[in-house]
Amino acid sequence: MPHEPGLREPGLREPSALVVGFPALPDLQAWSQTLRQHWLNLPPNWQHWLIIGLILAGAVLFLDPTKVISSIVKRSNQGCQEVVQPRSVLSRDQLTQLLTVPERSPKDRLRTVVREPYCLMPSIRIRAGVDAVREAYPLEFDPNTWVIVLYEGDEYAGYRFDPR
Amino acid sequence: MQDTASTLVKAGLVIGAAILALGIRQWWVQSSAPPPRALKLQQNWELEMGSRVGDYLIVGGLGDISLDLRGDAIYAPFDGKVEPYAHKSCVLFSSAEIPAYLFRFCGLERLSLGAIKAGRAIGSARYLQFATLRKQPNGSWAIVEPSREVLEKVLSAR
Numbered sequence: 001m002p003h004e005p006g007l008r009e010p011g012l013r014e015p016s017a018l019v020v021g022f023p024a025l026p027d028l029q030a031w032s033q034t035l036r037q038h039w040l041n042l043p044p045n046w047q048h049w050l051i052i053g054l055i056l057a058g059a060v061l062f063l064d065p066t067k068v069i070s071s072i073v074k075r076s077n078q079g080c081q082e083v084v085q086p087r088s089v090l091s092r093d094q095l096t097q098l099l100t101v102p103e104r105s106p107k108d109r110l111r112t113v114v115r116e117p118y119c120l121m122p123s124i125r126i127r128a129g130v131d132a133v134r135e136a137y138p139l140e141f142d143p144n145t146w147v148i149v150l151y152e153g154d155e156y157a158g159y160r161f162d163p164r
Numbered sequence: 165m166q167d168t169a170s171t172l173v174k175a176g177l178v179i180g181a182a183i184l185a186l187g188i189r190q191w192w193v194q195s196s197a198p199p200p201r202a203l204k205l206q207q208n209w210e211l212e213m214g215s216r217v218g219d220y221l222i223v224g225g226l227g228d229i230s231l232d233l234r235g236d237a238i239y240a241p242f243d244g245k246v247e248p249y250a251h252k253s254c255v256l257f258s259s260a261e262i263p264a265y266l267f268r269f270c271g272l273e274r275l276s277l278g279a280i281k282a283g284r285a286i287g288s289a290r291y292l293q294f295a296t297l298r299k300q301p302n303g304s305w306a307i308v309e310p311s312r313e314v315l316e317k318v319l320s321a322r
Binding site: 035050053057059062128150162 | 169178185189262263265300308309
């Protein structure tokens with residue numbers, strides 16, 4: 001855009017205009033007096049509604065709105081990066097066998113029990129120099145609970161239940 | 165004028181009620197904190213976190229990374245849970261998203277215990293002691309070398 005000297009002038013004057021036009025600081029005592037007077041002048045049923053509204057606002061805060069909202073919009077395959085086997089679930093038998101495999105066993109030993117996962121979660125490095133692979137399985141008998149299995153290289157590191 | 169003033173009355177009362185509710189909630193959260201979680205560590209050293217030398221308490225040991233946080237906050241790296249640890253000012257962070265691992269944070273103030281969303285503040289510290297613990301087949305926890313990636317997540321809010 002070409003430089004237009006004529007437009008610069010009003011822009012430069014703006015800040016000083018703001019300072020001049022700024023209102024003086026309010027007299028807090030007079031304000032609270034006025035507010036009190038207005039509260040007393042309100043019709044009685046108005047006052048009731050205000051109080052009820054305040055109690056409701058307090059209750060909403062107490063319930064933590066973010067938690068309530070997130071539980072409503074929870075996604076079922078949250079955390080998945082890549083779906084591997086959409087029909088994969090973990091049966092009671094498989095879960096029981098999974099619990100018998102000690103941590104730090106070879107990956108293949110666990111894989112013969114649990115087969116292909118529902119999905120892969122993003123790879124992550126928790127320990128220096130070692131990339132962790134995470135695989136997720138919904139439980140056949142409780143689809144809202146998932147089992148997350150973590151491998152490091154060819155080693156099975158552990159599992160956790162994830163209620164979703 | 166009457167309209168403006170009644171709006172102001174309403175706004176003032178709503179803000180007051182909100183502050184009161186938050187205060188009560190904070191008190192409720194603190195008073196319903198879970199009991200400290202005890203861990204069996206795989207490494208067993210003569211001088212470790214919580215032991216004493218003369219009149220002084222050891223607040224960091226072999227395996228802890230010490231960070232000069234200058235009073236800044238640390239944040240939950242994943243959705244998870246913050247539990248008190250046997251030593252005061254220490255907490256354990258666990259998450260279903262990272263099986264077989266726990267993080268131990270010490271030196272914290274203004275703790276937030278219980279369930280926590282990723283990116284929310286766990287607490288703040290002048291000096292932070294950070295350890296990564298990995299589960300062993302016998303149920304004990306081994307202190308392992310932490311990665312830069314996790315530490316960077318811990319230091320950044322989302």
